[in-house]
Amino acid sequence: MALQNNWSYPTAIRFGAGRISEIGEACVATGMKNPLLVTDKGLASMEITTRTLDLLDGAGFGRAMFSEVDANPTELNLEAGLKVYREGGHDGVIAFGGGSGLDLGKMVAFMAGQSRPVWDYEDVGDWWTRADSDAIAPIIAVPTTAGTGSEVGRASVLTNSETHVKKIIFHPKVLPSIVICDPELTVGMPKHITAGTGLDAFAHCVEAFSSPHYHPMSQGIALEGMRLVIDYLPRAYADGTDIEARAQLMSAAAMGATAFQKGLGAIHAMSHPIGAVFNTHHGTTNAVCMPAVLDLNEPEIRERFDRAAGYLGIDGGYDGFRAFVQEFNDSFGIPRKLSEMGVSADRIDDLVAMALEDPSCGGNPVTLTTENLRKLFEATI
Numbered sequence: 597m598a599l600q601n602n603w604s605y606p607t608a609i610r611f612g613a614g615r616i617s618e619i620g621e622a623c624v625a626t627g628m629k630n631p632l633l634v635t636d637k638g639l640a641s642m643e644i645t646t647r648t649l650d651l652l653d654g655a656g657f658g659r660a661m662f663s664e665v666d667a668n669p670t671e672l673n674l675e676a677g678l679k680v681y682r683e684g685g686h687d688g689v690i691a692f693g694g695g696s697g698l699d700l701g702k703m704v705a706f707m708a709g710q711s712r713p714v715w716d717y718e719d720v721g722d723w724w725t726r727a728d729s730d731a732i733a734p735i736i737a738v739p740t741t742a743g744t745g746s747e748v749g750r751a752s753v754l755t756n757s758e759t760h761v762k763k764i765i766f767h768p769k770v771l772p773s774i775v776i777c778d779p780e781l782t783v784g785m786p787k788h789i790t791a792g793t794g795l796d797a798f799a800h801c802v803e804a805f806s807s808p809h810y811h812p813m814s815q816g817i818a819l820e821g822m823r824l825v826i827d828y829l830p831r832a833y834a835d836g837t838d839i840e841a842r843a844q845l846m847s848a849a850a851m852g853a854t855a856f857q858k859g860l861g862a863i864h865a866m867s868h869p870i871g872a873v874f875n876t877h878h879g880t881t882n883a884v885c886m887p888a889v890l891d892l893n894e895p896e897i898r899e900r901f902d903r904a905a906g907y908l909g910i911d912g913g914y915d916g917f918r919a920f921v922q923e924f925n926d927s928f929g930i931p932r933k934l935s936e937m938g939v940s941a942d943r944i945d946d947l948v949a950m951a952l953e954d955p956s957c958g959g960n961p962v963t964l965t966t967e968n969l970r971k972l973f974e975a976t977i
Contacts, residue, residue, distance in 0.1 A: 598612075599611075599612060599613070599779075599840060599843040599844070600612030600613070600615075605854075606748050606771065606854050607748060607771050607772060607773065607774070607775060608773065608774050608775065609748070609774075609775045609776075609777055609850070610622070610774065610775065610776045610777065611777040611843075611846075611847070612777075612778065612779075612843075613778060613779055613780050613839055613843065614778060614780060615776055615777070615778045616644075616647070616648055616651065616738065616776055616778045616780070616781060617651060618776060619648060619651050619652060619655070619690070619736070619738070619776060620651060620652065620654070620655025620656070620657060622736050622774045622776060623652070623655070623657050623688070623690075623736065625773075625774060626688060626734040626735075626736060626773045626774060627687075627688070627734060628657070628687055628688035628734055628736075629657070629687055630657070630658065630660070630684070630685060630686050630687050630688075631652070631657055631658075631660070631686060631687070631688045631689065631690050631736070632660050632661070632662055632677075632680065632681050632684060632686040632688070632689055632690070632704070633645075633648065633649065633652070633659075633660065633661045633662070633689075633690040633692050634661075634662050634663075634665065634677060634689055634690065634691055634692065634697060634700055634701030634704055635661065635662075635663050635665065635692040635693040635697040635701075636663060636665040636666075636667070636693050636694065636696045636697045636700075637663055637664065637665060637666075639663070639692070639693050639694075639697060639740060640661065640663035642784070643784075644740060644781050644784065645661075645692065648690075648692065648738070649661060652690075660680075660684055660686065662676070662677045662680045662681070662704070664676050664677070665677070665693075665696050665697055665700045666696065667696055667875065667877075668696065668753075668755045668762070668871055668872060668875055668878075669696050669699055669700040669703075669752075669753075669754055669755065670754060670755045670756070670757040671714055671715075671754055671756065671757060672757050673700055674700060674703050674704065674707060674714060674754065677700060677701075677703075677704040678704055678707055678708060681704050681708055682708065686708075686733075687733060687734075688705065688733050688734040688735070688736070689701045689702070689704050689705040689733055689734075689735050689736070690735075690736045690737075690738060691705075691735060691736070691737045691738070691746075691747070691772065692737075692738045692740065693738075693739070693740050693741070694739070694740060694741035694743070694744060694789075694793065695741070695743070695744030695746050695753075695796075695878065697740075698737055698739060698744065698746035698747055698752075699744075699746050699752035699753055699754070700752070700754075701735070701737070702735055702737070702746070702749075702752045702770050702772070703752045703754065703765060703770075704733075705732060705733040705734070705735045705770075706727070706732050706733075706752075706765070706767060706769075706770050708731070708732075708733050709728060709730075709731025709732065709733070710727055710728060710731060711728075712726060712727075714754065714765060715756070715763060717765050717766070717767060718763050718764065718765060718766075719751055719763075719764040719765065719766035719955050720955070723766075724766050724767045724768070727767050729767075729769055732767065732769045732770070734773050735770070735771075735772040735773060736772060736773065736774045736775075736776070737772035737774075737775045737776075738775075738776045738778070738781070739775075739777060739781070739782075739846065739849065739850075740781045740782060740785075741782060741785060741789065741793040741849075742779075742782055742790075742793055742794060742797060742832075742842065742845035742846040742848065742849040743792065743793025743794060743795075743796035743797045743849050743879050744793070744796055744797075744849065744853065744878070744879075745797065745800060745849045745850050745851070745852045745853025745854070746853065747772060747775045747777070747850065747853075748771070748772075748775060748850045748853050748854055749770070749771070749853045750766060750767065750768050750770050750771045751764050751765060751766040751767075751770060752764070752765050752770065753765075753868070755871075755872045756872075760872045760873050761869070761872055761950055761953070762868040762869065762871065762872045762954075764955055775850075777846050777847075777850065779839055779842035779843040779845075779846050780839065780842075782842045782845075782846060783836055783837055783839070783842060784836070785836065786836075787833055787836070787928075788880075788929070789877075790829075790832050790833050790836065791829070791833055791880075791928035791929070791930065792877050792878075792879035792880040792883070792930075793845075793849070793879050794825055794829040794832065794833075794845055794848075794879070795825075795829070795879050795880065795882060795883040795924075795925070795928070795930065796849075796852075796878060796879025796882055796883075797821065797825055797845065797848045797849040797851075797852040797879075798821075798822060798825040798826075798829075798848075798852070798883075798924075799852075799863050799864070799879070799882035799883065799886060800818075800821070800852030800853060800855065800856050800860070801817075801818040801819075801821035801822040801825065801848070801851065801852045801855055802818075802822060802863075802886065802890075803856065803859070803860045803861045803863055803864065803956075803959065804817075804818040804852070804855035804856040804857075804858045804859065804860070804959075805818040805819060805822065805855070805900065805904065806861060806893055806896075806897045806900070806960075806961055807856075807858045807859030807860070807861060807959040807960075807961065808859075808896070808959075808961050809858050809859045809959060811857060811858035814854065814855040814856070814857050814858035815855075815858065817851045817854055817855040818851070818852070818855035818856075818858070819904055819907065819908075820851065821847075821848045821851035821852050821855060822904075822908055823907065823908050823909075824844045824845065824847060824848035824851070825845065825848045826908055826909065826910075826924070827844070827909075828840075828841040828844040828845050828848070829841075829845060829928075830927065832845055833928060856959075858959070859956075859958065859959020860956040860959045861889065861893070861956060861957075861959045861960035861961065862885070862889045862892060862893070862951075862956075862957070862960045862962075862964055862969070862972060863882050863885045863886055863889045863956075864882065864954070864956035865951040865952075865954040865956040865957045865960070865964060865969070866881075866885045866889075866947070866951055866969070866972060866973065866976070867881040867882050867885055868950070868951075868954050868956065869946070869947045869950035869951050869954065870885075870934065870939055870947060872950070873943055873946065873947065873950075874937070874938055874939050874940075874943075876934070876937045876938065876939065877937075880930060880931075880937065881934070881937070883925050883928075883930045884925070884930060884931055884932070884933070884934050884937070884976055885934075885972070885976050886921055886925075887918070887921055887922050887925075888972050888975040888976050889972065890917075890918050890921060891918070891975075892962055892968060892971075892972060893960065893961045893962050894914065894918075895962070896961035896962055897914070897961055898913075898914040899914075901913065901914040901917045902914050904917070905917045933976065933977060934976050934977045935977050939977055940977070941973075941974070941977050944970060944973045944974065944977070947973055948966055948969045948970050948973060951964070951969050951973075952964065952965075952966065952969065
């Protein structure tokens with residue numbers, strides 16, 4: 597069965613090996629005439645980026661690129677990107693890369709025509725209605741990892757460079773108009789990034805599946821997303837050129853981000869401040885936090901994982917799943933403690949306070965408090 601199709605849920609997705617060749621067609625479809633490709637520093641000089649710029653140039657769209665994007669993008673990166681966008685007279689963004697390039701690219705398109713500071717559009721209540729929807733530039737998203745799923749998301753995560761707090765900026769029109777999911781672009785990922793991004797997708801699916809909010813469509817997507825990561829991440833980790841495994845993980849990443857419309861939880865409430873303060877890899881941080889969070893949520897999620905475990909090929913219901921998660925982490929060399937990633941216990945008070953402010957708290961099955969969050973950080977650091 598060929599792993600290739602056209603999808604329109606949650607947006608128009610051109611999925612399949614080699615489909616980066618359609619980047620020029622995608623620009624035409626969105627009305628772009630002078631796009632700016634936004635990516636991160638590490639990808640700027642890589643062959644997949646050069647090849648994409650060659651395709652754009654050959655189709656008559658130039659090869660403009662902005663790549664001053666940090667691993668955890670900040671408003672300073674955004675300001676620099678907006679300067680390049682405006683001075684170049686660009687009319688759309690190709691967000692290219694992993695979570696950082698995708699998130700920053702989406703924000704450049706979002707903020708290009710706005711008059712208020714980006715923090716005024718944080719994902720709080722109806723703050724998104726403050727934005728001028730008509731001034732949001734078109735967005736094409738091209739993921740080069742299989743984890744974050746930002747290519748199908750309506751939000752971006754930005755770190756405030758002064759407070760070191762991660763903020764989620766939301767608007768429905770931040771959802772890219774066209775996504776090109778080409779698993780060939782992920783073949784060159786090193787093993788540790790393959791593992792970290794794959795486990796990020798897994799965390800999205802686990803937290804969405806655990807969330808108490810009602811969203812049966814997301815629940816089903818989260819369950820199948822978990823299965824794809826369980827079945828295919830070991831294959832991609834063992835052989836980076838396994839294009840079927842790469843494709844299935846790319847699907848799982850998009851599914852995880854689609855599913856977490858239902859909500860995230862304590863894993864992300866913890867990993868956002870940890871990443872902001874200590875600049876850790878997001879997916880790997882999620883993986884380290886997951887076992888302790890499962891223990892906290894066990895009374896509320898045991899029954900649903902008792903049902904799900906069999907479908908996931910895991911014996912023993914919830915207990916089997918909980919044991920599997922630790923074994924899965926171990927198989928990819930994921931640290932058991934955050935201290936192995938440079939996280940220190942002397943910042944726990946700050947991390948707890950920041951976690952309580954994170955919007956992910958609202959999707960956790962067990963209400964998060966200063967007390968239980970402190971215990972989670974102590975258990976993981």
